[in-house]
Amino acid sequence: MRDVIIIGAGGHAKVIADIVIKSGDRLLGFLDDGKSGTVFEQYSVLGTVEDAEKYKSEAEFIIGIGSAAARKNISERFALKWYTAVHPSATVSLGAEIGCGSTVMAGAVINADAKIGRHCIINTRASIDHDCRLSDFVHVSPGATLCGTVTVGDNTHIGAGVTVKNNISVCADVTVGCGAAVVKSITSPGTYVGIPAREL
Ligand SMILES: CC(C)(COP(=O)(O)OP(=O)(O)OC[C@H]1O[C@@H](n2cnc3c(N)ncnc32)[C@H](O)[C@@H]1OP(=O)(O)O)[C@@H](O)C(=O)NCCC(=O)NCCS
The missing domain is CATH 2.160.10.10 (Hexapeptide repeat proteins)
Structure with a gap:
């Protein structure tokens, strides 16, 4: 079982959350610069995108944002273990x-x-x-x-x-x-x- 954090907290991120849970992995929550609170089921926003640095030793990450430019930018900004x-x-x-x-x-x-x-x-x-x-x-x-x-x-x-x-x-x-x-x-x-x- 892998621990997973999703970057982004919109509709696309929710679909990924469902996949993580159904794959038998453990969803820790979401990181988002504009949202807070519960996003999907009992899972909520843990912090901002910058907080990926804080969690990087304990989780794998996936970018749940539809914009290709945003995915590219975030994937280049942070050296994280990426979840598929x-x-x-x-x-x-x-x-x-x-x-x-x-x-x-x-x-x-x-x-x-x-x-x-x-x-x-x-x-x-x-x-x-x-x-x-x-x-x-x-x-x-x-x-x-x-x-x-x-x-x-x-x-x-x-x-x-x-x-x-x-x-x-x-x-x-x-x-x-x-x-x-x-x-x-x-x-x-x-x-x-x-x-x-x-x-x-
Ligand atoms: C093609 C697309 C990017 C154009 O968006 P846009 O630049 O905002 O264009 P507009 O909506 O202003 O439309 C401009 C013109 O193109 C036409 N048009 C827009 N999308 C069209 C399409 N898919 N097929 C044919 N004509 C289209 C519009 O009718 C309009 O024609 P008009 O000037 O004669 O009125 C968008 O309509 C589209 O299809 N995006 C993909 C959506 C999608 O698949 N989403 C999945 C998300 S998971």
Whole structure:
């Protein structure tokens, strides 16, 4: 059993709290600069983000914040032991790799030889198929589907229900709006929407 502290105390942090508890690990609480009191069930805010230093010898940490920029900033500011949260109902292939500090939510599927970077979010029912390569701080939103051998660059956000065709690359710093279908590689940072996805 591992002792875990979640950085952030919003809705995303609550979902991670549920995963930690259901994984049989011990949730100590949350760190947040703007909130106090109870966050989820009996678990509450223990202090500010800076207080991670105080707890670092006794717990592992995971950043429960949706913003990739915030996850990147906090992960670079503090040298902590990062906890990787995988919901017991997620299906993770034996050959798949999930980087430290990442979260895999309920019903997600990560297929053979897929590789997920550090501090990524694979959200509820998202599907990452064989041989995909996701860099760091990527967020794949609920119900999104990455077909086989898709590559996604740092900080990119794939919106809810998006489909990315097989063998496609999406570069770093892209947002793909919910419901889009990505059928050609995206090579410039920006926001892309629609079927087929085009720059907004
Ligand atoms: C694409 C997105 C980032 C654009 O947000 P935004 O920059 O605030 O854009 P706006 O809402 O001002 O919309 C601008 C235009 O794009 C259109 N648009 C916005 N999102 C769209 C989408 N997903 N698909 C198609 N068109 C979209 C709007 O209708 C609007 O069109 P108009 O100018 O003709 O009225 C956002 O709408 C989106 O889809 N985010 C992802 C949400 C998501 O998946 N969340 C999961 C969280 S776990």
